[in-house]
Amino acid sequence: MEWLNAILQGVLLGGLYALFAAGLSLMFGVMRFVNLAHGDFIVAAAFAALLLVDLTGMPPLATLAVIVPAMALAGYIGQRVMLNRLTGGDLLPSILVTFGLSVILQNLLLEGFSADSRRLSAGWLDTAAVQIGGGLSVGAVPLLLFLTAIGVLGLLSWVFGRTGTGRLLRATSDDPEIVGLMGADKKHLYGIAMAMAAAVVGLAGVLLAIKTNFDPASGPIRLLFAFEAVIIGGLGSLWGTLAGGILLGVAQGVGAQIDPGLQILAGHLVFLAILILKPQGLLPRQRS
């Protein structure tokens, strides 16, 4: 029963990891750009939610209405002003700039909020749970997270699969030069993609703040989880990130059940095993 519970909690945790991964996957999918500060942006969004709640006293989930649009706007502007200089060309500058941003963000958060571990309380929701029989119960927060992840991934695949903007974004991913020749504004499209990714980052940050403890130095580990979920799931596949997130979550849950010190290590080892045995991931994109 304990094991079943560990697996169940792992599956639900996978939803959060899928949210981390979706932002990363979006950026790489469209712009061939990897943001090494991804985890730090998630943690920054978590701190922004904390600050909002402290200042205005609004309910934690309500901060989503402020943070998600704000992140989307910041993502669009950041892409247009700075990141467009880096995308498309050499890999080195984009990796090094985002790595530098990661260090800057961590240290700014450290100055602003101290090194203390923080958490956002969602009131009664924190302790609410749903009984699902057999002595197993599911916490309201993890369940909410998991359903949100499915909703977000569904929304993203609808945008990419069914809308005009989505078609343009996929075309840009395949060949940015040709899309430019067809009269599309590549810089604007990259801005849109980054805005979408940043909105997901904002969402993931607020939910992270409610789900678990975080501190200024906890960004990099979130980047690693996001990355592992992307690779396990298969590059370029949105639903793959959910599969990857779930497998990672289950590996960590089972690892923690064996020995609390093994939680993170077990996740890393499963990732390495997948990389060796099935480098294309669980759900590789069905395109040549």
Next chain:
Amino acid sequence: MSLITLSRFALAGFVIAALTAGPLWADRGTMRLLVEVFYYLALAQLWNLLAGYSGLISVGQQAFVGLGGYLIFSLAMFAGVPILWGLPLAGLLTALIAWPTALVAFRLAGPYFAIGTWVIAEVFRLGFAQISALGGGSGISLPAGMVKAMASNRTARESLTYWIALAIMLAVVIGIWLLMRSRIGLALSALRDNEEAAISVGVRTRPLKFGLYVATAGVTGLIGALIFVQKLRITPEAAFSVTDWTVLVIFMTVIGGIGTLEGPILGCILFFVLREFLADLGSWYMVILGMVSVGIMLVEPRGLWGLLTRLRPVTLFPVVRKRKTS
């Protein structure tokens, strides 16, 4: 031999002689600082060799620094290997372990390679934290007897550490310089400038990158072993610290100028000068360093050395053929 070449050798000879005589003129604090400068300079050159020349951007070099450190502690404590023999052995073993590691990391390309190396470093950190014989998460000290066996007294031991660090640094700088003047260096320069073109003229990039990664890991392990012999104590957090062994090294290289031999030297010296003045600022110091390197990457990706050579074409380590003036 032209006058310029002669003066270059004279300058290099003078610097090396002055540094070798360090224990004669430097006090204890200065010597410790210089040892730190030496190993950071070597780490920066090695990272630059990977990222600047062969396009292997690793943010997980702390894996090999830590591995070298833990290996020499294990060799000394469990096998009774004297420290002086342990150093090269730790480097060799690190390279041996880096081999299968590279097989895994090389499954990832470009930016994913970078994050993959970070995951591998984390696996080492968490793994060593589980080994109770090595003190687990709280770490372990080098037995006093092993340290005393290095040299008769503290001064002699510190001089010895200093000379070893200096020798490693010089070997790395001169070694990379000679490498860059060889056929391999030519292939590496071609790789840096345009990978596809390099492949098309017959550069076998994969074995080249693979060999370079493993060799670099070995030397990084040797440096790591020396670092923790000097520190006398090792913990998983310190051994596999991404800030100490990768972030700072990257900042130095980027600020000085990536893809040149002179850049990391300039960046390293600048880093230590800045640290003397700004270290009191704490985390703001890291913010400033980060902003400077991000700014440099956006404005002049070739770093300060690139700016300098734009104003005046100078070179300390000639690796390109001189243009014939007719």
